Amino acid sequence: MALSSDDVRPDPTSDLHWSDYRGAIHEIFAANAAKHPDRSCVVETTSSTSPERNFTYRDINESSNIVAHHLVNNGVERGEVVMLYSHRGVDLVVAVMGVLKAGATFSVIDPAYPPERQNIYLDVARPRALIVIEKATKEAGPLHQIVRDFIQENLQIRTEIPALKLQDDGSVSGGSIDGGADVLQAATSSKASLPGVVVGPDSNPTLSFTSGSEGRPKGVRGRHFSLAYYFPWMSERFNLTENERFSMLSGIAHDPIQRDIYTPLFLGASLIVPPAEDITFDRLANWASTNKISVTHLTPAMGQILLGSTEPKIPSLHAAFFVGDILLKRDCRRLQQLAPNCRIKNMYGTTETQRAVSYYEIPSLSENPDYLENMSNVIPAGRGMLDVQLLVVDREKKERQCEVGEIGEIYVRAGGLAEGYLGDEQKNAEKFVANWFVDSQRWIDEDNERVAAKGSPEPWREVFFGPRDRMYRSGDLGRYMPDGNVECVGRADDQVKIRGFRIELGEIDTHLSQHPLIRENVTLVKRDHNEEQILVSYYVPDITKWKQWYAEQEQNAKGGSAIPQRQDITDANTLVERMQVFELLTADARETLKQKLPVYAVPTLFIPMLRFPLTPNAKVDKRALPFPEAADLLGSIPKATDLSSRTETESALADIWAAHLKTRNHTSETLPRETSFYDLGGDSIMTVQIVPKINRHWQGVNVPMSVMAGRNPTLKSVAKYIDKSLNPSSTHAGKDEEESEEPQQHYADDLPSHISALPASIPSAELPSVEKGINVLLTGATGFLGAYVLHDALSRQPALHVYAHVRASSAKAGLERIRQTCTAYGLWQDWWITEGNLEVVLGDLEKPRLGLNDADHKKIIEEADLIIHNGARVHWLMPYENLRAANVLSTLEGIKICATGKPKRFAFVSSTSTLDAEHFVQQSASGQPVLESDDLSGSRTALTTGYGQTKWVSEALIRAACKQGLNGTIIRPGYVMGDPQSGVSNTDDFLVRMLKGSIQVGARPDVSNTINMVPVTRVARVVTSAAIYSPSGSIAHVDARPRLTFNDFLGALEKFGYDAPVESYDLWARRVEKFVEDGPAAGKEDLALLGLFHMVTSDLPEATKAPNLDDRNAQAALKADKWNAREEGSTPAAVTVEAVAAYVAFLVARGFLPPPPKASVADITLPAVAMAPAQVEALNKVGGRGGAA
Structure with a gap:
């Protein structure tokens, strides 16, 4: 059934023009050589050992004709495999085109592979001819004797070209066997013509290898159909012309090398080959700039080498095609800085699809400098090229195409799929499947009508199997985006990709x-x-x-x-x-x-x-x-x-x-x-x-x-x-291994599995009145905010009854952890224990049931009225995967506890890090604050910190649970600052470390952004008030009223007598870099910002933009809370300069900051801070923001 016209998904019943064969790539190349024989075709650029070698279309065409005639004359038949012992360069182009012109199938051995591995390739391929490139022998050594023995004993080789080389004058030599004449001499007279072997769309020009599960690689037979089919469309769509200068950078034994060769030869353009010494981090960009490369095909790993240097720029580069692994926004941004005129195309494809078959294009920096800002970290796979469809299919009901946003398995539907795996019909039946969405007889009937209308069939139809509407089952998981593009989210099997290799x-x-x-x-x-x-x-x-x-x-x-x-x-x-x-x-x-x-x-x-x-x-x-x-x-x-x-x-x-x-x-x-x-x-x-x-x-x-x-x-x-x-010219150091970073797991893709794990039905809880008493399970009570939430809950009149969830070896040790934390912050009251308001339950956020033992679990499910889930693992650098168990799975377990036994309300302490997306910054800039009712779709793909990502997933999980009956609410604080009365502050906080770092380097950055920083006492009050009084399904923003700017906050240092004058952010960032480079002076501490080095020196003004927030729900909860209306229960709503003075005074008294070297220069002075010995001792034993139990 066809899709509606307004459906962004591809229609799996549409005609993909199965019979529109463009012709064989080698025939198109030969036609180009006839049209412009003297045009530059392949250039081997200068190296430390050889000058530039420039070869024309005539040179390549005639030499490959000679190779083709030699193969045919020696009995190589259509479809038989010719194995190439390969080397990156013009000789590889000659060999490939020669094999194709002979109607044969080429396959490649990389000399770098171990001999045993080479034998496996030979055994799978069973070649009938062998071409050894002379340069491969000279640089990597001859074929190992183990390989020679295997060939002699197991293969029936009809002919061998032992030393293929294109000479400087354009003539070709093949070497001699046993001292005889050059093996290509007899075929030289045929250099002007092709052998005339007829090939068609289903002929097999290539045999590529991919991993096999039985210890043997699988040979994938390519088809001629796709070698040329997409180039006319690509030429128009991506503005590729005959004037391009393509790079040859792909691995010689991997199928991407084919795109390096075929694309320029189809267009009549030039292929530029670097020497191995230039394919290094510090030299590749210079090579590309010097040689005016205009188009490049890259894997993300090879892209890392190109981006190893920021100079020189490559203004000539206008198109970069990436394929082979996940492409990150970070790398795109770096490439744009290096090549400002380059449009980046992220492409998706596998050996089985025979080439990259989808694309997602990113405009150049010069065209749209802000385009990447709204992109997710991982660039999507995009949409299919001409007559290609990426179908996202339900994994359980394959006859159903997934809806937008729904995760399924990616099937590639196209006329240019590979033929299949050599000699493995069972695997072919599993991976290359008939399109079940449409009756393929329709395409056969239409093709028969087309032939009948022409009167006589095309010659290639003798090797054409007819229209075959097939799909390749990729094993990749993906989903449709709202605009119809597809993004990949993982693998469905045990095949993995690491550093671009499958x-x-x-x-x-x-x-x-x-x-x-x-x-x-x-x-x-x-x-x-x-x-x-x-x-x-x-x-x-x-x-x-x-x-x-x-x-x-x-x-x-x-x-x-x-x-x-x-x-x-x-x-x-x-x-x-x-x-x-x-x-x-x-x-x-x-x-x-x-x-x-x-x-x-x-x-x-x-x-x-x-x-x-x-x-x-x-x-x-x-x-x-x-x-x-x-x-x-x-x-x-x-x-x-x-x-x-x-x-x-x-x-x-x-x-x-x-x-x-x-x-x-x-x-x-x-x-x-x-x-x-x-x-x-x-x-x-x-x-x-x-x-x-x-x-x-x-x-x-x-x-x-x-x-x-x-x-x-x-x-x-x-x-x-x-x-x-x-010593860049030295060769003894060898070739540096490529370095790349693996992308973080896409957090939004993790959500459906957690939603499916929710209880089918959750009883809705009604809290008892405060006067009757509320039993609360509080997680994270040993963290900075958690200690204040505990204090707020127990300081009320009447107090709540709190079960504090703590990770410890015993209940006694758990209670001691809480006592120590609250003593450190000046909060502990002995009566919490003597009057029975506080109990400890042992647990672990990363374990099922929150790690509660049977007795405590029974107590909580039977007695608790409310869960305040404040516990989390907080880390500046850790990815989503590392924080998932403590932050996301604990939320799921908490919801499950709410659904078991006595119905319970669930209050979740989140973070405004869920709003760290350009979408919300732009919305705020337009005068629209972020509403508390916003569903966070604007940050579904844009969050960059693992911590923020876990909070986003947890919030979405709670919203889903509320639809299934949960009485739940979410509290979303910003920066949680210290206690404005006592000055007690968390020394692990980013803003506190900005204070110290600015003092250490002797300057502060000029950043005018406002900061949503709220005193911890206020945040704790909003948490408890919203937990008790907010309606189910609501979200409460904790917003500072009014907000200080960064300049106000850090500028207070000078008022207090510190030497920290303001300077431009760029100068300040360089100052921080130099401080780290020089190291601290003798007896001095390391920079307080060391762990945040990349954040504070990359683009702090951009990274700290905070949207304005709607906080009506928070205000309503505070108004409903009678305790908050009492004078003894009130809390300041924002951080003021006076509060900053209290923080600095506390940090000085604790020894975290040095005393100001000068007297205060304003009316504000640092207040006196007195700490009891017990508090000082406890402060030395606690710290950290997370309170992950």
């Missing part, structure tokens, strides 16, 4: 299981201590075989010094002990996988287990598999013993690292060369401190933060980067 976990496990000493194994994707995705293989060794093998290793080692003396397994109960005991086996397993897998598929971490934890169904319980803490990794790391292998740079770098790692018991001599900085115990704060010291030590070196904050920074890799920077 990896089948099953393939890794198959190979690892073949190790003779490993009995069981499973590979997972985990996040390491730098929040990077890594592969982790868990294995159970065969102990009997391992002992025998270990004894043999000891016997073979000279003096035993090469073998770790850790063979006793009787005490190997801890993870670190097991990693030590099986260190040698782990090394052997890693080496084994290196011989069978590409380097990107070799796990980062191997964890030995004596046995696997099992589920009740006797399956491996993957969730229960341990992941080592940094300290565990440190204990398992072998210490450096041979310093002679270190380079001079590595030794100097070790001294710098050791100065920061000394708290992890490291010295310069104990640091291994090839162990990650983070596995040694380093962290992001150390990284910020270390990078300026590196740049200061090596004059002229500017190591970016990404080098140390990357996936696996080791002494060896960072030293190599430094050496390369010091």
